[in-house]
Amino acid sequence: MVTIIGNVKPEDDYTHPLGPEENFNESVYFNFFDREKKMGGFLRIGNRANEGHAEMTVIVYQPDGSALFNYKRPQISSNDGWDAGGIKVEVVVPGEKIRTTYDGSAVYLQDPREMREPGDAFKNNPHKKIKLDLLHEGVGPIYGHVAEPNDKNSQNDFARAHYEQHMRVSGTLQVEDGPVVEIRGHGLRDHSWGPRYWQSTPSYRWLTGNYGDDMGMVISIVGSRAGGVFYKGTELFQIANVELDTRYEGDTNYHTGLTARVTLSNGDTHTVEGRVTGFIPLRNRRSGMFTHIGEGMTEYTLDGERLGYGLSEYLDQTD
Numbered sequence: 001m002v003t004i005i006g007n008v009k010p011e012d013d014y015t016h017p018l019g020p021e022e023n024f025n026e027s028v029y030f031n032f033f034d035r036e037k038k039m040g041g042f043l044r045i046g047n048r049a050n051e052g053h054a055e056m057t058v059i060v061y062q063p064d065g066s067a068l069f070n071y072k073r074p075q076i077s078s079n080d081g082w083d084a085g086g087i088k089v090e091v092v093v094p095g096e097k098i099r100t101t102y103d104g105s106a107v108y109l110q111d112p113r114e115m116r117e118p119g120d121a122f123k124n125n126p127h128k129k130i131k132l133d134l135l136h137e138g139v140g141p142i143y144g145h146v147a148e149p150n151d152k153n154s155q156n157d158f159a160r161a162h163y164e165q166h167m168r169v170s171g172t173l174q175v176e177d178g179p180v181v182e183i184r185g186h187g188l189r190d191h192s193w194g195p196r197y198w199q200s201t202p203s204y205r206w207l208t209g210n211y212g213d214d215m216g217m218v219i220s221i222v223g224s225r226a227g228g229v230f231y232k233g234t235e236l237f238q239i240a241n242v243e244l245d246t247r248y249e250g251d252t253n254y255h256t257g258l259t260a261r262v263t264l265s266n267g268d269t270h271t272v273e274g275r276v277t278g279f280i281p282l283r284n285r286r287s288g289m290f291t292h293i294g295e296g297m298t299e300y301t302l303d304g305e306r307l308g309y310g311l312s313e314y315l316d317q318t319d
Helices: 112-115 118-124
Strands: 024-034 038-048 053-061 068-071 087-094 097-111 127-138 142-146 161-175 180-195 205-210 215-222 224-234 235-248 255-264 269-286 287-302 306-318
Touching: 024 097, 024 112, 024 127, 024 161, 024 215, 024 306, 038 087, 038 180, 038 306, 053 097, 053 127, 053 269, 068 112, 097 112, 097 161, 112 118, 112 269, 161 215, 161 306, 180 205, 180 215, 180 255, 180 306, 205 269, 205 287, 215 235, 215 255, 224 255, 255 287
Parallel strands: none
Antiparallel strands: 024 038, 024 180, 038 053, 053 068, 068 097, 087 097, 097 127, 127 161, 142 161, 161 180, 205 215, 205 306, 215 224, 224 235, 235 255, 255 269, 269 287, 287 306
């Protein structure tokens, strides 16, 4: 039986009644990283049924620094499940096991930084058929919060309800007619629902990592507010303070590495060194605003000793 911290219920793994807001979004996100093969990525699908479409993203980072990528807005008319654009999400055991699949095309980017100009990147690079089939099994507790109707967060324009869980991941990846590659590793899943605009927060830093079945982290800095969690075994510890230093590529906003000094609620301190091994710049535009989202597959070293893998996601509103 999985441990749940907060007022989340296992049945929250399914979709929820569609809200009246035009920008009501119910999204699920799953990242995965195989430390032996030095590869990983994530799948995300968000239902925006009141706008008539979903948003789906697939990224697979390759060991040589290249990446497979796709983003689409397939048409949908309901919030009855996640099955659009080639992505399908199946709740196998609520709160414990989720299956994700993707069967579709992806652009092959020898240099993923070309995605700074998406139109050119999709036009000038080859497209390959990929099949991804993953089983995500919970190893850490579920933690999060569902806002009650009169809760102050019920009007939150970024995530009215939200929870996360560290996972063990297994499955297969096949690119074109190539060999079926087994994936064995870890990752994190995220589920949120409610009204959402990417432009509703000025910036955030979201660092997720797994060090094995028994330890994982989420370091979150939203604007000036720092937080997140470490889980150790079955215990979960809130992050009380974060000091984050980031290294960038030249004069760009492409992050290449980071150092996070973390203080937990129980007084423990940790130093996390992050090295970005694969990077792709994404963007979102709405109402004249331009949002940069830098996605980095990251190798983390905890306290100079323990090696882990995950994602570092940097969001900024830019001119």
